[in-house]
Amino acid sequence: MPDTAWWLDLLWTVVKGVLVALALLTTFAYMTLVERRLLARMQIRWGPNRVGPLGLLQPLADAIKSIFKEDLRITKADQMVYTLAPLIAITCALTAFGGIPAGPAGSFFGLDPWVYSLDVGVIGLLAITSMGVYGIFLGGWASGSKYPLLGGLRSAAQIISYELGMGLSILGLLMLVGSASFQSIVGWQATNGWLIVFQIFAFATFLVSSFAEVNRTPFDLPEAEQELVAGYLTEYSAIKWALFQMAEYVNMITASALMSTLFFGGYKGPVFLEGIIPGISNWPFIWLILKIAFFLFLFIWVRATLPRLRYDQLMRFGWKLIFPLALTNTIITGFYLTYFRGAGLWPLAILGVIGLVLLVMLSDRARRLWNTPTHRPEAENPTAPRPRIAGGD
Secondary structure, three states: OHHHHHHHHHHHHHHHHHHHHHHHHHHHHHHHHHHHHHHHHHOOOOOOOOOOHHHOOHHHHHHHHHHHOOOOOOOOOOHHHHHHHHHHHHHHHHHHHOOOOOOOOOOEOOEOOOOOOOOOHHHHHHHHHHHHHHHHHHHHHHOOOHHHHHHHHHHHHHHHHHHHHHHHHOHHHHHHHOOOOHHHHHHHHHHHOOHHHHOHHHHHHHHHHHHHHOOOOOOOOOOOHHHHOOHHHOOOOHHHHHHHHHHHHHHHHHHHHHHHHHHOOOOOOOHHHHHOOOOHHHOOOHHHHHHHHHHHHHHHHHHHHOOOOOHHHHHHHHHHHHHHHHHHHHHHHHHHHHHOHHHOOHHHHHHHHHHHHHHHHHOHHHHHHHHOOOOOHHHHOOOOOOOOOOOOO
């Protein structure tokens, strides 16, 4: 009898894994369409709208093109590593999402709505996502070309720089909850409130680190078309190129789900809605999907708004700002929980808000804006001589 139960558990785990993979790949396909349409709207144009009604068949056309397109064979490439690299990237991306709970235990037709559950779920997920950089780095190295190699090296350095800040930013959160299990984190927020309230400073650093982790604008330096042609993707085509694109978008979905679970209550909805529709806050899947959709829109919005950083700005931002701020938040949270735990959690929330406001006020950009004189004599008299700038013409 125990043997039968073991095989049944394995079978259901495989089934849930396949369903999650299909859901992620379908979401990836239509995320490309949604992103292109939203970017087009933000840039006052139409975007893809001719393949099928409202352009809904455009992802299918793109998939067919990628599958049947000629797969070029690079002469100087290490063929085995060159082929395995995109498989490593997409495998790590799909595996990472499986540990995030999409609903209460037993809510998926009597099954648990997650593929696997670990007591150290957060740490395990970060470890799996970190391994995805091997696909990018190996792909850049195995291509036998200088531009892909530079893109792979940039990706490795970027992951090292920002993952340290990402890990430190959630350390204070784990101190509050007392567990690294996703189920425990969601349950704690259902009782005490969303962790965005008590760890808003940590959320800010984690959000920025997530953009760098998935190589999205303004941190898409591993591709950097103006400098590296397409970075680690330069020598890839057809289905191999599509696998790397899948990995990027699936990582983006995973990052959105992770932020939703860690800071916004995960699969549980706002409690105040219980007075309107009893039990609505515990509906499985719905709330997590809505929160993921919000963060995916944020990824697209930032891409349409911000320019790409220079590489020195990228590294300086990670090591001189994100890392110290995340470390400071961890120290303050630990100190507060050690000596002032009896005062409750709301003073910690107020400290986080004050810290975030001070950071904005003391930033170089804000200081430059506020120190800009509002009265310019040349605006009133265009013929008046302008003040001479040292080193100018």
